[in-house]
Amino acid sequence: MKHISSRVSSLREIETRKHLDKISKTENVISLGIGEPDFDTPQNIKEAAKRALDEGWTHYTPNAGIPELREAIAEYYTKFYKIEISPENVIVTAGAYEAAYLTFQTLLDKGEIVMVPDPGFLSYWEYPKLAEARATRLSLREENGFQPDPDELLELVTKRTRMIVVNYPNNPTGAVLDEEVAKAIADIAQDYNIYILSDEPYEHFLYDGAKHVPMLKYAPDNTILANSFSKTFAMTGWRLGFTVAPEEIIRDMIKLHAYVIGNVASFVQVAGIAALREEASWKAVEEMRREYAERRNLVLEHLREIPYIKAFEPKGAFYIFANIKDTGMKSEEFAEWLLEKARVVVIPGTAFGSNGEGYIRISYATSKEKLAEAMERMQKSP
Ligand SMILES: Cc1ncc(COP(=O)(O)O)c(C=O)c1O
Structure with a gap:
């Protein structure tokens, strides 16, 4: 017997997870999809x-x-x-x-x-x-x-x-x-x-x-x-x-x-x-913030070199929401394309609502080395 309440059965599964599952299915992938700090707890x-x-x-x-x-x-x-x-x-x-x-x-x-x-x-x-x-x-x-x-x-x-x-x-x-x-x-x-x-x-x-x-x-x-x-x-x-x-x-x-x-x-x-x-934990928070700031600048600098991407300059969090409308592709399509061509995972903007169409979310909660590599791969993708 299975009867699930309409309240619970109407819930959608968390979207970003679906995109992250792709990582395990493709070789040599760099994920810029993650929404959690890569640092260890202080x-x-x-x-x-x-x-x-x-x-x-x-x-x-x-x-x-x-x-x-x-x-x-x-x-x-x-x-x-x-x-x-x-x-x-x-x-x-x-x-x-x-x-x-x-x-x-x-x-x-x-x-x-x-x-x-x-x-x-x-x-x-x-x-x-x-x-x-x-x-x-x-x-x-x-x-x-x-x-x-x-x-x-x-x-x-x-x-x-x-x-x-x-x-x-x-x-x-x-x-x-x-x-x-x-x-x-x-x-x-x-x-x-x-x-x-x-x-x-x-x-x-x-x-x-x-x-x-x-x-x-x-x-x-x-x-x-x-x-x-x-x-x-x-x-x-x-x-x-x-x-x-x-x-x-x-x-x-x-x-x-x-x-x-x-x-x-x-x-x-x-x-x-x-x-x-x-004090030690606040010191660690400031160190993480500085590191995020450097990563953010690194990604923004690279994105400026990619003609079909226009990044909204973020002042907070650890995400960059980038406009990809010039590619003529839908967000989902672009994310699929990027995974296939560059083996880089980003989250399509539509995972955040229909107004996210034409955007992708890039998370920089990952190391500078991986970010630099991901950016190079993106720059090389036609
Ligand atoms: C905007 C926002 N609110 C809430 C949460 C949930 O965070 P917590 O781990 O505190 O439950 C997240 C996590 O990604 C988030 O991005």
Whole structure:
């Protein structure tokens, strides 16, 4: 007997995985498809986890997370952004994935509408299905620096609109949010009682002097911040993230989280405290950022030599969204062609929504040697 709920059977499989599967099927391939840091977790964080295990951190913790970690997260917002929050505004989650899941489940009712950026991280289209809510497209265009056009956003607002999803530094474009746009989004959200889910896991990877614009600063009562240790500290496998939101929302999120996860692994949470509070981890973050900056410049320089590719110059994250419209090929077709001719994997822009047509996403979360080799192969492909 097999009966799967319509909510779950309507979910799409994560697209990027499909493209990454091709790597294993083709010889001598360089993948620029990966969406996770290639660095190892900083040593001090690993040591903290080992110590925690030896000290007996092997039991349940409070559902919302260890109080000291919630405090460290609150401290962190004061230190970096001068935003005052209290530990009661924080819930520790299994990565930003769970943070987003809790947000959609806690705040959306059947038939309510959420505006989802296109191109964007495709999971945002799937979570609303689980809440029987509806997603509507918020177009991000290259000519606007891949930021929402506030006039267009306003036009999309209806009585049923409950949430806007914002993700900067952005996956897949590498765009960083403009302060003016942040203020405009905040004004609309406040005027029409709309929540903002702001997914900010790439906040520390910024280039050319760009600054992160945290949505919490502009609409603190409307913003649900999803964040993660995954990218910042190269901790994708640890599954550690958090949500910051008004206390009454966090209280309800804790109820749901208690049934789904219970609590994030106790020793992982202890390591999270070390990640946030120890200087060694921040030093490692800055080293990773510098390395990403060099790789980004390397790829951009090479791409400038390829006449049929026009790269959008990213100020954040570790992706380059490149316009391939001059080739006359569709994104999927181009990605297939590149794999065949150059044995280089990139993700077609359409894996991030229909507005991604005509683009490819190149990830530079891989070594300079591999990036240089991949660029040479691309330059040699006719
Ligand atoms: C924009 C965005 N949000 C959330 C996630 C999920 O990250 P985590 O590992 O924290 O669950 C990712 C991972 O690729 C991402 O790119």
